[in-house]
Amino acid sequence: MSNRCALVSKIIPFSCVDGPGSRLALFLQGCNLRCRNCHNPWTIGRCDHCGECVVHCPHEALTLQAGRVVWQESRCQQCDTCLQCCPQQATPMAQTLDEETVINHIAAAEPFIEGITISGGEATTQLPFVAALFRRVKQTPALRHLTCLIDSNGELGLSGWEKLHPVCDGVMVDLKAWGDEHHRWLTGRDNARIKASIRWLAQHQRLSELRLLVIPEHSDYLTSIEPLSAFIAALGDVPVRLNAFHAHGVYGEAKNWRSARPDDIQALADALQARGITRLIHPALYL
Template identity: 60%
Template sequence: MHWDEKACQQCDTCLQTCTRQSSPMVQRYSVDSLLAQVKRNALFINGITVSGGEATLQLPFLYDFFTAIKSAPTLRHLTCLIDSNGELSTAGWEKIAPWMDGAMIDLKAWGSECHTALTGRDNQRIKQSIQWLAKHDKLSELRLLVIPQHSDHLQHVDELAQFITTLGDIPVRLNAFHHHGVRGDAQAWQSATKEDVETLAAALTQRGVKQIIRPALYL
């Protein structure tokens, strides 16, 4: 499959038709080429966020990229953030932490059983990452995914709220599940409504969670 950047309409049809469930829009960058792109746009941005996929799977590249930014006099003011699933080991966070300003971590479910059902893995390492990042003032945001009838945050809201409040004054973003880009069984799942999100937000607020960010829109 050939992707024509100039003709692309951002409709994601290529993602749906790829037999390998991959993206033909992937582009390869070296640290130098990506750094050059940052320099061209440095006057118009105040930071950089790397996402994915899972960005920490490319940890050596991230390390070189972030160190290059923080070592450049004209770029070191830019914040360097990582949007992550939290599966990186403590050793990995220790390596990248001196060069990053923070990480946004997804906690898709509270209970390991529910998290395994959603993602195929338990969430013990994710919770450890969240706690380590908070302890070292590197947790920029905690993200909870609201999936009606599938996520378990509300069922475990007492434990969840206690966990969050021990992290400090951390922003908690509630993301509403929707079907865009979803495949498999999840295509039949119910999208999260404003009421679903507000129910969880109210429960967390009542238990002392202060900074809650709601979705800007619902699809």
């Protein structure tokens, strides 16, 4: 039996915002997009042990040993100083965990959860681990009732989704912008592969949720409403979650962007509904 490892940013044993019901959420480190509006910017990069965070840590929870940054959890006060000063948009608190360790976390939470969600960063950048972990869950009698979901940016190629198809129950995908150029400005890459992923997942009954993030003055959904609506309609009966941008936790220029209000969400909802897209999920709260 394999015992692959993954670089893990965080494990939340009980989450109610990472898919349906109560779920264990596993956040993997590393992302292949560079979104200006990222709400988890410290999960984008990987620590290169430059030591910049060590000198700024006010609680001496970080040391440089044999050229590597070492995090001492017992000293850490979770002040996030290290995250704010990291030039790599990484966290020195990420841990390399093996499959067995993560399975033990899932087993401990099992009586209280309905499934697990792997997020990030971008979960599929560590595809072999994700596939192996889901396979292990499906093969473990005490865990096989748990649903296995992925929260993804959709950048994975179709051959990767084919590998996940037998062991993954669903994928929640963000379509961060409709237009190619606008998507490249917002994330650093075009969205051709993302659109292909969304279509493939829908065709194979694995698209749990399509997500649209409304960023006032910086989203192109309304100006592209006709092709966007046609694209969504062709996916079939897929729920569309309308998320409201907020600047909490965002770095750089986006921290000065206006947060989305109910009227911003409603404008997009009305436009989609007028074109036959009615299975919409509105934000539970606004910040």
